[in-house]
Amino acid sequence: xxxxxxxxxxxxxxxxxxxxxxxxxxxxxxxxxxxxxxxxxxxxxxxxxxxxxxxxxxxxxxxxxxxxxxxxxxxxxxxxxxxxxxxxxxxxxxxxxxxxxxxxxxxxxxxxxxxxxxxxxxxxxxxxxxxxxxxxxxxxxxxxxxxxxxxxxxxxxxxxxxxxxxxxxxxxx
Numbered sequence: 001x002x003x004x005x006x007x008x009x010x011x012x013x014x015x016x017x018x019x020x021x022x023x024x025x026x027x028x029x030x031x032x033x034x035x036x037x038x039x040x041x042x043x044x045x046x047x048x049x050x051x052x053x054x055x056x057x058x059x060x061x062x063x064x065x066x067x068x069x070x071x072x073x074x075x076x077x078x079x080x081x082x083x084x085x086x087x088x089x090x091x092x093x094x095x096x097x098x099x100x101x102x103x104x105x106x107x108x109x110x111x112x113x114x115x116x117x118x119x120x121x122x123x124x125x126x127x128x129x130x131x132x133x134x135x136x137x138x139x140x141x142x143x144x145x146x147x148x149x150x151x152x153x154x155x156x157x158x159x160x161x162x163x164x165x166x167x168x169x170x171x172x173x
C-alpha cells in the first residue's frame with residue numbers, strides 16, 4: 001500500500017482515515033480540497049488542479065483524499081495500488097458533517113482550506129452531500145468495480161468498518 005486513493009462523500013471521516021494511514025505507513029497525504037480551494041472559497045482553475053494532482057500521482061508514494069475533477073479521479077484510480085471508498089449511509093455523512101460544521105465555529109477546521117470559513121457554506125455542503133449520494137455515487141461504484149481483482153479495493157459501508165480499517169492501519173496491517 002503505497003499509492004492510495006480515498007474517496008467518498010463529505011463528512012465520512014476520510015481525512016481522519018488518511019492521517020491514520022499516512023502516519024502508519026509513512027506516506028504523505030494530499031487533500032484535494034486544499035488543492036482546489038484558495039482563500040474565501042475561490043476555486044483554483046481546473047487545469048491547475050489537474051496539473052497538481054498529476055504531479056502528485058507521478059511520485060512514488062502518496063495518499064490522495066477527495067474528489068476534484070472527474071478526469072483526475074480516473075487518473076488516480078489508474079495510478080494507485082489501493083482504492084478506499086468510504087460509502088457510509090447518507091444520514092451518517094449528514095450527521096458527521098453537521099458535527100464538523102458546529103465544531104469549526106469554535107476550533108476552525110484544521111484540515112480544511114486556509115481562509116475558508118466552514119459555517120457560511122453549510123447549506124452548499126448539505127446540497128453537495130445529497131448530490132454526491134444520489135448522482136455521483138452510482139457512477140463511482142461502477143468505476144471502482146472495474147478495479148476489483150486488479151487493485152486492493154476497500155469498500156467501507158459502516159462507521160464500525162471505518163474504525164476497524166483505521167485501527168488495522170495503525171496496528172501495521
